[in-house]
Amino acid sequence: MSIDNLIANVIRADVRAAGAYVVPDASGFIKLDAMENPYELPAELRQELGQRLADAVLNRYPVASYATLKEKVKNKLGIPAGFDVMLGNGSDELIQIVTTTVASQERRASVLAPVPAFVMYARSAQFAGADFVGVKLKADFTLDMEAMLAAIALHRPAVVFLAYPNNPTGNLFAVEDIEAILHAQGEHGIVVLDEAYQPFARETFMDRVKEFENLVVMRTVSKLGLAGIRLGYMTAAPELLAEFEKVRPPYNVNVLTQVAAEFVLEHIDVLDAQAASINAERERLSAELAALPGVEVFASSANFILLRVPDAAAVCAKVYDARVLIKNLSKMHGMLANCIRVTVSTPEENSAFLNALKAALTQA
Numbered sequence: 001m002s003i004d005n006l007i008a009n010v011i012r013a014d015v016r017a018a019g020a021y022v023v024p025d026a027s028g029f030i031k032l033d034a035m036e037n038p039y040e041l042p043a044e045l046r047q048e049l050g051q052r053l054a055d056a057v058l059n060r061y062p063v064a065s066y067a068t069l070k071e072k073v074k075n076k077l078g079i080p081a082g083f084d085v086m087l088g089n090g091s092d093e094l095i096q097i098v099t100t101t102v103a104s105q106e107r108r109a110s111v112l113a114p115v116p117a118f119v120m121y122a123r124s125a126q127f128a129g130a131d132f133v134g135v136k137l138k139a140d141f142t143l144d145m146e147a148m149l150a151a152i153a154l155h156r157p158a159v160v161f162l163a164y165p166n167n168p169t170g171n172l173f174a175v176e177d178i179e180a181i182l183h184a185q186g187e188h189g190i191v192v193l194d195e196a197y198q199p200f201a202r203e204t205f206m207d208r209v210k211e212f213e214n215l216v217v218m219r220t221v222s223k224l225g226l227a228g229i230r231l232g233y234m235t236a237a238p239e240l241l242a243e244f245e246k247v248r249p250p251y252n253v254n255v256l257t258q259v260a261a262e263f264v265l266e267h268i269d270v271l272d273a274q275a276a277s278i279n280a281e282r283e284r285l286s287a288e289l290a291a292l293p294g295v296e297v298f299a300s301s302a303n304f305i306l307l308r309v310p311d312a313a314a315v316c317a318k319v320y321d322a323r324v325l326i327k328n329l330s331k332m333h334g335m336l337a338n339c340i341r342v343t344v345s346t347p348e349e350n351s352a353f354l355n356a357l358k359a360a361l362t363q364a
């Protein structure tokens, strides 16, 4: 018996060939690599939340309908009247559910997204057994509509994922481009608008689910300040949601998440105020970065900033030595050569990053 043979016999070749999703250990670092909200809940709210969590019924499965939490999500997060939501263990799980729902053995499906994009679109498509088609963005990170429409006509993708704003570039795609993609997909394909960064952009397609039956609007509470509880949600035509519901594991959102989300959504104004101060800091940080010689800053509508430096590997190593964790995207895509992405954080943490970057740029 050899474990290598066992793996060769049972594990899919494409999974064996894949790398794991790597999350670096951030202990002791200023963590600016994962687009988290740096602010915790105020102490008095944490106290109250503690009591709610203590009262949570842990010996039972969650209530399968998630009716109370869904009502809160619908009322507090701007879901159009008459539309339902589906909940996920983070929007990562929702992406996985969407790709799994469309892929099948007898009719191989394609999943298309502009690239560079959030990596989970390609990974989820692959693991669901679908073909991933990446269509390069233009050099200014806008959609290459000629290439998008040609690829849609050629591949007839079951799903097009568009992050709005896009990760890792931070920009919002043009509304008319997204509309053209929705029309091009028509009854042949879904368009998932992934609005993970909507709390910072404020722009949304949410109301347009009334107009486009092939539109799915997906969001998460992660960037808003609740990354730890893992809760994503999506809205679409009820008939479409009903199909996704069949694939969703029945108790995918746990009781502690449910209780915490129900409580925090009652205090959504606190998180909205945090998002507003992150937005103000984004403007300050962008301006200071743009003033540095050799640094190119891309306009962002999200809670992170993409920048290009002369030598990203050297800069990231120096910034890392100063105990600040950022993301070097150089290897992610050819268009991102020497690009790094930094999460916008508190004024103090942003300044620590700026100082580390300035020092790195002069030494590198």
Ligand code: PMP
Pocket (backbone or CB within 6 Å): 034, 035, 089, 090, 091, 092, 093, 118, 163, 166, 167, 194, 196, 219, 220, 221, 222, 227, 230, 231, 232
């Ligand atoms: N969509 C986009 C565009 C993201 O950048 C991320 C997280 N980086 C996600 C979805 C996943 O979010 P969640 O924490 O809800 O799984």
